[in-house]
Amino acid sequence: MKKSKSREISRPTAERLTEYLLILEQHLSCGNETISSKELSDVFGNTPSQVRQDLFQLENTGRIRHGYNVKTLTMAIRNRLGLGNITNLAIIGCGKLGSAIAEHVPFSVYGIKLAGIFDNHKSIIGKKVGGIMVENVKDLEKSLRKRKISIATLCVPPSAAQEVADKLVSAGGVRGILNYTQKRLKVPDNIVVRDRQIVCSFMQLAFFSNQGV
Amino acid sequence: MKKSKSREISRPTAERLTEYLLILEQHLSCGNETISSKELSDVFGNTPSQVRQDLFQLENTGRIRHGYNVKTLTMAIRNRLGLGNITNLAIIGCGKLGSAIAEHVPFSVYGIKLAGIFDNHKSIIGKKVGGIMVENVKDLEKSLRKRKISIATLCVPPSAAQEVADKLVSAGGVRGILNYTQKRLKVPDNIVVRDRQIVCSFMQLAFFSNQGV
DNA sequence: TAGATTGTTAATCGATTAACAATC
DNA sequence: TAGATTGTTAATCGATTAACAATC
Numbered sequence: 001m002k003k004s005k006s007r008e009i010s011r012p013t014a015e016r017l018t019e020y021l022l023i024l025e026q027h028l029s030c031g032n033e034t035i036s037s038k039e040l041s042d043v044f045g046n047t048p049s050q051v052r053q054d055l056f057q058l059e060n061t062g063r064i065r066h067g068y069n070v071k072t073l074t075m076a077i078r079n080r081l082g083l084g085n086i087t088n089l090a091i092i093g094c095g096k097l098g099s100a101i102a103e104h105v106p107f108s109v110y111g112i113k114l115a116g117i118f119d120n121h122k123s124i125i126g127k128k129v130g131g132i133m134v135e136n137v138k139d140l141e142k143s144l145r146k147r148k149i150s151i152a153t154l155c156v157p158p159s160a161a162q163e164v165a166d167k168l169v170s171a172g173g174v175r176g177i178l179n180y181t182q183k184r185l186k187v188p189d190n191i192v193v194r195d196r197q198i199v200c201s202f203m204q205l206a207f208f209s210n211q212g213v
Numbered sequence: 214m215k216k217s218k219s220r221e222i223s224r225p226t227a228e229r230l231t232e233y234l235l236i237l238e239q240h241l242s243c244g245n246e247t248i249s250s251k252e253l254s255d256v257f258g259n260t261p262s263q264v265r266q267d268l269f270q271l272e273n274t275g276r277i278r279h280g281y282n283v284k285t286l287t288m289a290i291r292n293r294l295g296l297g298n299i300t301n302l303a304i305i306g307c308g309k310l311g312s313a314i315a316e317h318v319p320f321s322v323y324g325i326k327l328a329g330i331f332d333n334h335k336s337i338i339g340k341k342v343g344g345i346m347v348e349n350v351k352d353l354e355k356s357l358r359k360r361k362i363s364i365a366t367l368c369v370p371p372s373a374a375q376e377v378a379d380k381l382v383s384a385g386g387v388r389g390i391l392n393y394t395q396k397r398l399k400v401p402d403n404i405v406v407r408d409r410q411i412v413c414s415f416m417q418l419a420f421f422s423n424q425g426v
Numbered sequence: 427t428a429g430a431t432t433g434t435t436a437a438t439c440g441a442t443t444a445a446c447a448a449t450c
Numbered sequence: 451t452a453g454a455t456t457g458t459t460a461a462t463c464g465a466t467t468a469a470c471a472a473t474c
Contacts, residue, residue, distance in 0.1 A: 050443075095313070151422055
């Protein structure tokens with residue numbers, strides 16, 4: 001949890017940096033050891049200038065004329081985003097969405113450790129999902145503390161969303177919530193909530209694919 | 214597919230408008246017939262000024278001193294975003310993520326019709342998921358045309374992503390792709406791709422919940 | 427009426443884009 | 451060497467915020 005030495009990183013830049021990480025991994029797995037700002041921007045869909053401006057926020061890693069070493073750049077981004085320190089994650093709700101996330105999202109590659117899954121259905125409590133055992137949501141607060149969990153994602157039915165959010169807050173230690181439920185949550189100001197209502201992505205796609213851009 | 218009468222709507226505004234729709238629905242279901250820019254911004258997490266600036270892009274619907282009628286405003290947003298006309302959607306890949314989306318996302322409320330689901334596993338082809346029958350992905354192109362599908366979402370393993378994307382493009386008619394796979398896609402410029410790699414949301418949450426904002 | 431809240435323009439802020447020297 | 455590409459500053463662009471008249 002080193003304090004960032006230079007100025008704050010802007011929100012749009014931080015968001016793009018996370019996406020660059022995936023592109024870099026893909027690029028590396030294709031056997032490329034270096035990448036230029038032009039190549040990266042072609043894949044991402046922005047401009048070389050913006051890529052360089054983003055990477056300028058890191059400890060410099062490029063070599064003029066040769067582009068960026070993919071591995072070096074990957075590490076620089078991870079460090080800048082604080083993904084070098086493991087962040088413990090809990091998934092609340094182990095229905096189809098929760099278990100899809102648990103099983104398919106490559107957390108460990110990006111500095112996140114899936115440290116707890118919770119549900120209220122007896123049929124699934126005790127089963128292993130994504131490599132760990134599903135716990136009873138009744139034990140949520142106690143277990144969150146025990147496992148030092150600092151971020152959580154809500155994959156429960158909308159009707160249970162606020163109630164679970166309240167527990168996440170009262171447990172202490174949870175600083176961020178990724179909310180996949182339809183409901184907007186009321187939480188204290190010091191808790192970061194990122195709303196990811198899936199249906200919004202579909203509406204946006206419908207709109208943008210109709211009216212250009 | 215009426216052409217928008219006034220100027221183009223900006224990307225950030227369009228994205229927020231889709232989220233306002235969910236908030237309005239929630240607000241209405243709590244028994245409130247009107248909402249002020251202050252109330253809406255409190256829930257969304259922005260400012261009354263920004264809300265009014267966003268809503269200024271619509272046919273005006275507010276009443277000074279009384280705020281906005283929730284139903285009227287909802288319809289105005291839907292119309293402005295073109296969600297009045299039904300958009301036909303296909304889900305490609307009926308694993309946990311694909312079926313979670315098919316079953317839990319309330320498409321029909323927001324002008325989107327789930328018109329096709331495709332997979333390559335015999336065990337699930339022919340079964341009903343989210344109210345419609347899973348088809349063999351081998352019939353993808355033919356079926357996309359038959360069902361007049363214009364947007365699609367990729368919920369397949371990364372290894373199959375580009376291949377399926379190519380089919381979506383070659384089928385014709387598909388204008389937008391929501392990509393939940395880890396892979397970046399290569400598609401022609403006239404196809405809108407929105408990348409929604411879930412792991413990025415988690416990285417962003419980890420970052421933002423550490424370093425303020 | 428007075429207070430509240432919108433509609434709308436103007437000012438500010440921040441992000442993107444452009445430019446170019448440095449240099450490999 | 452000449453050409454390519456970064457690092458970095460400056461210019462532009464667009465989005466957010468502020469302000470306030472209109473008015474219910």
